[in-house]
Amino acid sequence: MKRNxxxxxxxxxxxxxxxxxxxxxxxxxxxxxxxxxDTKDAAEASLKEAMAADQAFxxxxxxxxxxxxxxKYMDAVDGKAxxxxxxxxxxxxxxxSFKDWPADLKMTWKPDMGHGSAGRDLAVTSGxxxxxxxxxxxxxxxxxxxxxxxDQGEWKGVVDLGLPDPAPxxxxxxxxQGRPG
Amino acid sequence: MTLNPYRAxxxxxxxxxxxxxxPSGAKAGLDAAMQAxxxxxxxxxxxxxxAAFLHYLDPVDSEFIEPGxxxxxxxxxxxxxxxxxxxxxxxxxxDSGHASASGDLAWTSGSYTVKLNGAAIDAGRYITGWRxxxxxxxxxxxxxxxxxxxxxxxxxxxxQGRPG
Numbered sequence: 001m002k003r004n005x006x007x008x009x010x011x012x013x014x015x016x017x018x019x020x021x022x023x024x025x026x027x028x029x030x031x032x033x034x035x036x037x038d039t040k041d042a043a044e045a046s047l048k049e050a051m052a053a054d055q056a057f058x059x060x061x062x063x064x065x066x067x068x069x070x071x072k073y074m075d076a077v078d079g080k081a082x083x084x085x086x087x088x089x090x091x092x093x094x095x096x097s098f099k100d101w102p103a104d105l106k107m108t109w110k111p112d113m114g115h116g117s118a119g120r121d122l123a124v125t126s127g128x129x130x131x132x133x134x135x136x137x138x139x140x141x142x143x144x145x146x147x148x149x150x151d152q153g154e155w156k157g158v159v160d161l162g163l164p165d166p167a168p169x170x171x172x173x174x175x176x177q178g179r180p181g
Numbered sequence: 182m183t184l185n186p187y188r189a190x191x192x193x194x195x196x197x198x199x200x201x202x203x204p205s206g207a208k209a210g211l212d213a214a215m216q217a218x219x220x221x222x223x224x225x226x227x228x229x230x231x232a233a234f235l236h237y238l239d240p241v242d243s244e245f246i247e248p249g250x251x252x253x254x255x256x257x258x259x260x261x262x263x264x265x266x267x268x269x270x271x272x273x274x275x276d277s278g279h280a281s282a283s284g285d286l287a288w289t290s291g292s293y294t295v296k297l298n299g300a301a302i303d304a305g306r307y308i309t310g311w312r313x314x315x316x317x318x319x320x321x322x323x324x325x326x327x328x329x330x331x332x333x334x335x336x337x338x339x340x341q342g343r344p345g
Contacts, residue, residue, distance in 0.1 A: 043285070080277075082290070082306050085329040113244065113251075115310055115322050119206070119283025124310040124323055126246065142246050144308055144325045146288045148279060158279060159290060161308050161325055165249040 039118040046116025050123030050147040053155035054111040061107060067098040075148065075156040082161040107131050109143060121149045129162060141165045210280030214287035214311040217319035218275040225271055231262040239312065239320040246325035268298035273307060287311045287319070293326060305329045 053073065061069035070081070076091040088097050107129060114125035124146045131139040141164040147155045217237065224233035238255035245252045245261075252258045273293035280287035288310050295303040307326035311319045 039285070042283075078279075080290075082308065082327060084305070084327055087306065115242070115286060115312060117281030117283050117286035119281045119285070121283070122279065122281035122286050122288075124286075124288060126244070126251075126323060126325075141248070142251065142325070144246060144310075144323060146279070146308070146310070159288065159308060161306075161327055163246060163248055163325055163327055 042118040042120055043116040046118070046120045046123045047114050047125070048116070049120070049149075050116060050125050050155050051111045051114060053147060054109075054125045054127070054145060057157070058107075058109045065098065065103075066101050066107065067095040070094045070098065070157075073157055074160065075150070075158050078148070078158050079156065080159045082159065102133070105131060105133050105138070111145075123147045123155070139164055206282040206284050207280045210284035210287050210313070211278055213284075213313075214280055214289055214319050215275050215278055217311060218273075218278075218289045218291070218309060221321075222271075222273050229262070230265065230269075230271055231259045234259040234262065237321055239314070239322050242312070242322050243320070244323045246323070266297065269296070271295050275309075285313045303328055 057073040081088045109129035111125040111127035116123040126144045143162040146159045148158045221237040240255045245258045275289040275291040278289035290308045305328035310323035312322045
């Protein structure tokens with residue numbers, strides 16, 4: 001049988017494209033069956049999923065330790081917590097940063113805004129956080145967390161930054177004896 | 182001219198692999214967002230912060246998170262620079278980040294320094310979320326930063342020798 005060179009070239013093209021573009025397990029581009037008209041919906045769905053993960057993270061931190069909550073919801077390798085003057089990277093270092101965290105110091109948070117990717121694999125959430133100690137508020141502020149969907153379809157935090165509110169102005173109680181100053 | 186089938190096959194493979202494996206999605210998105218971040222910093226230096234923020238921030242959806250307040254929209258955020266003193270500037274450089282496989286969302290992070298007449302008055306780290314606009318330009322949608330802790334107070338000896 002005589003082979004048609006064009007047919008052979010075409011077959012090679014199809015095969016090589018099929019191989020190169022195959023999902024290959026962890027190729028996130030394989031999930032991108034997104035038509036332009038679906039982009040906005042996909043981005044919103046992405047954000048909704050990441051916000052649910054963010055809320056679950058806060059809920060989990062009410063019963064688990066902060067170290068365990070961060071270990072569960074932040075990416076074990078790529079997760080970074082940005083604090084004043086430092087970037088704490090990876091599960092071991094993040095766990096270590098909570099080693100002196102008092103047992104009665106609790107933190108809750110709630111996402112209230114953010115953005116999602118059309119590829120359903122990346123999102124950023126932001127919201128208010130509150131720290132309480134023995135039930136009294138000892139700090140509050142706002143955070144930003146970036147979320148990435150891993151190969152198992154779970155959203156994991158890859159970077160987190162918390163910004164405290166400015167300290168309230170010092171209270172100036174009037175002196176009970178009426179003394180000035 | 183006759184086409185050698187083997188050569189044609191090889192050419193087809195090379196071309197298709199080149200197309201299919203070209204940097205796309207996450208890698209291209211991160212490269213573009215990092216470049217946009219560097220260009221943003223360069224424009225601040227060249228044209229001042231207000232012009233640069235108006236150019237690089239998403240006009241409607243941008244959110245700037247400051248201690249205790251979230252400013253929204255390019256005009257509102259850029260208006261924060263209306264009263265800056267002469268000699269005020271902000272410098273930064275991204276050193277890390279990540280982008281979505283769909284190439285439409287990315288974040289970058291790096292160190293920043295706020296200067297007044299060349300002297301640093303604030304420094305720390307920032308995180309910026311970027312979204313690709315319909316025209317392909319990357320625009321900032323969220324930004325926050327955290328200052329470094331203040332340096333330990335220097336304990337110069339009291340000139341009169343008083344303790345403490």
